Amino acid sequence: MPDLDLLATFLEIYRSGSLTAAAARRGLSQAAVSGQLARLEQQVGQRLFDRSRRGAVPTERALDLARRIGTHIDELHHVFDAPPEDLAAYRGTVRLAGPSDLLAMRVMPVLAPLAVRGLRLRITLGLAEDLLAVLAAGSLDMVVSAVRPPPGTVVATAFADEEFVLVGAPSLARTIDPGALATEPLRALAHLPLIAYAEDLPIIRRYWRSEFGRRPPNPVAITIPDLRATLAAVVAGAGVSVLPRYVAEPALAAGSVEVLHQPQVPPLNTLYLVTRVGGLAAPAVATVHRALTERSNHWVL
Structure with missing residues (x-):
């Protein structure tokens, strides 16, 4: 056996x-x-x-x-x-919110087993700024956020760092001049169309400013507020994008996309678990908070 x-x-x-x-x-x-x-x-x-x-x-x-x-x-x-003395911590409802990609690929595999023990979860998907406002108004218990909110009515706990990578299909990678990429990366990448999360290029813009010192001059081919759909468009050769490594990793392992630029220091973004002040006094909320904090130590982001 x-x-x-x-x-x-x-x-x-x-x-x-x-x-x-x-x-x-x-x-x-x-x-x-x-x-x-x-x-x-x-x-x-x-x-x-x-x-x-x-x-x-x-x-x-x-x-x-x-x-x-x-x-x-x-x-x-x-x-x-689940030791018997902890069963009380699984009685209750937790209203959790965050970005669809992170919740689907990392958060739900951790929390779904808690529902089997009796915990009830009500999930809301959306953008960080919108969800944090709803949390502050009292209609949510916790937000998984890539944006750190100002102190006040909410408390933010850093629990994981996600690494960003610039990726494209092999066919587009072959159009990049290696010499120019080493000396003038902005110019070497400028011909590549972008697949963006939103019109203001939130993730891509941060990467370009961090690595190249300015906004990308590239044309934008597609905007779509879902990182898994973004990856699908990149795999299809429609353009390039900046994605968290955990989203891109399966395609990188399969060879359907390649890392187009190697920063000296990998660009990281901190993720936060955000609750209202005093929110962790609720046993069910504390259980979700603890499960995510402990499991995030093993995540490859």
Whole structure:
């Protein structure tokens, strides 16, 4: 019978579609996850995933195995992870808000198991400035924000740093003059169309000013307020963009995009958990805050 750790790692790969994402969720190196998958495939006697540009694609054997063991492995984790004296902390409703990409790819995998224990979650998606105003007005309990709010009615706790990378499809990468990129990067990149989160280029503008000293002169091909959709457009060759590494990593691993510029110091942006003053006195809110803070130590952002 396969070791439970091997099965847990298999489920993370199956659910995330990527060995890199599974390693981040399990708090392991990618090499350790690859080794565990190889041992499990040896024990079951069949290949479980095919590597492709879409990531780790499950085989029919993997689909059947996931259906059979998924809920059972989750239930075992809940039994061992939740001591009886902590059960009161899972009674209540937490109104949480943040950007769709971060919540989908990092936050929800941490919080969904809490709902199985009884915690109720009400999720709102949106932009940081709008959500922080709603929080201050009392209609939210917590906001995951890339913007640090001014002190006052809310309290911001730094809990993770996300690294930004400038990426483009290999076909566009080949149009960049390496010599010009080393000496005049602004000019070397100026012909590349941009895929932006919004018309004011919030992420791209910050990267250009940090690395090149001014706003990008590049034409804007597409604006779309979703980083996963932005990545899809970049993979398709419609333009280049600046993305958090955790969003770009599966495409980088597959070779469907490349890092176009290597800063001496990787540009980072701090993420905050923002609550109202006194908000952590609510046990359910404190539980969510603690779970995200502890798990973020293992994130690859």
